[in-house]
Amino acid sequence: MGNFTMRRTSGLTRVAVGVASLALATAACGGTSSEAGNEDEGGGKEKGLAIAYDIGGRGDQSFNDAAYAGLKKAKSEFGYATADIEPTEGETDADKVQRLTSLAKQGHNPIIGVGFAYGPAMEEVAKKYPKTTFGIVDSVVEGDNVASLVFAENEASYLAGVAAAKATKSNTVGFVGGVDVPLIHKFEAGFEQGVKDTNPKVKVLSQYLTQTAEEGGFSSPDKGKAAAEAQLEKNADVIYQAAGLSGQGVIEAAATEKKWAIGVDSDQYKQGALAKYKDYILTSALKDVGGSVYALAKSVEDGKPLTGTQTFDLEADGVGLSESNPGFAKIAGLSDAVAKAKEGIIDGSIKVRTE
Known part of the structure; x- marks a missing residue:
């Protein structure tokens, strides 16, 4: 037990x-x-x-x-x-x-x-x-x-936040959560902390698709797409989604505007159904x-x-950040910043919030 x-x-x-x-x-x-x-x-x-x-x-x-x-x-x-x-x-x-x-x-x-x-x-x-x-x-x-x-999830999301802060050119990034529940708050909290610790000047736009799962927050790509489009209009150029199936809409919206999306749970750069968008999937917070x-x-x-x-957790390789997209390595300082953050989380010098 x-x-x-x-x-x-x-x-x-x-x-x-x-x-x-x-x-x-x-x-x-x-x-x-x-x-x-x-x-x-x-x-x-x-x-x-x-x-x-x-x-x-x-x-x-x-x-x-x-x-x-x-x-x-x-x-x-x-x-x-x-x-x-x-x-x-x-x-x-x-x-x-x-x-x-x-x-x-x-x-x-x-x-x-x-x-x-x-x-x-x-x-x-x-x-x-x-x-x-x-x-x-x-x-x-x-x-x-x-x-x-x-x-x-907050630890992987922190690394995603580091990546977003290094990749943004507009100093505005976005988070789209599927449902407004404590589990998804963990993703948002880690992401925002990773962004701010890396570059306090970067603004984080956050949106939850629904209040309850029954309303389709995890299963509605159209809702994800609409939320991402709203953030892109506000200058976000990197959007991280923790929204299940709805996240496909976020990825589609970002790729259409040639902006970065960050995947979740699986390495979404490698997923066949998302192949046409993969050049714009910067990384994925793996679970x-x-x-x-x-x-x-x-x-x-x-x-x-x-x-x-x-x-x-991160120490047990239970969560992590993918580096499958060749574009990841081409962004100045990104790989090093993520490696350093990972080390800090594992040795306890970085405490990642859950809320």
Whole structure:
């Protein structure tokens, strides 16, 4: 149990952050996919890892796709039948309870809810299936058989802020958050601190797309595009988005104006569906959701299931900043500034805010 960080079991978690780029870009996006999900034909194989997606589903090129990459890795390594199930539009906690219960009844282990929205449902279902290991991404749920997979998004966002401050020519940068909730505040707080610590003269414009996830903040590229266009009109020339599927609209808007976008969760420069915009994706604040999914699956396979709060931070390579775009290295002082900031966060000399 306990609040120990993943760095104590670093052998388990040093899964390349790049695992996220394995995600298939062709699957359905949006929350209207069938509830049946993508249950593999097991052909009599034992049932292993199952994941239940958050809003936006597979194909978001970001958060959910990163989780799917972890599932693909576990499936190929352990040779068992997996399942990944899409959310439905406007669903309730009862729908989530039903989904998790169904996966547990089918014999899947572990079962991971991708996103903090699974919190209440997981608390209820995990108690009923004590022999099954459950995992939740981005939330803490108490339970002897639950692993809470949380990340230091503020640390990766700080590095994104450093990059934005080094790349801006207008001294105005933007942040677009999907939903106005504490989790996304962590992204904004780290980003703004990284910008200001690097260059106090840079102005940060911030906008949240919706107050609740039900209003589509994580699943509406049109909302992301409109928000980014408003910031571009106010002179922003680098925009960081933490908005799930909606972030694709932010990237499109920035690229159309030949300005920089900063991706999130997955290395969005490498995502096939975003290829036409990639020259304008400066970097991405990485969050190794795939690595956390795989780590939990491996712990169950090894007979030593992880439980309690597992924190994936910069020191454990659980978060980071991508440097895939060749343009990143061409901006004067950028790589050095990011490396120095990373060192400061890891040694504790830089304390990154969460609010």
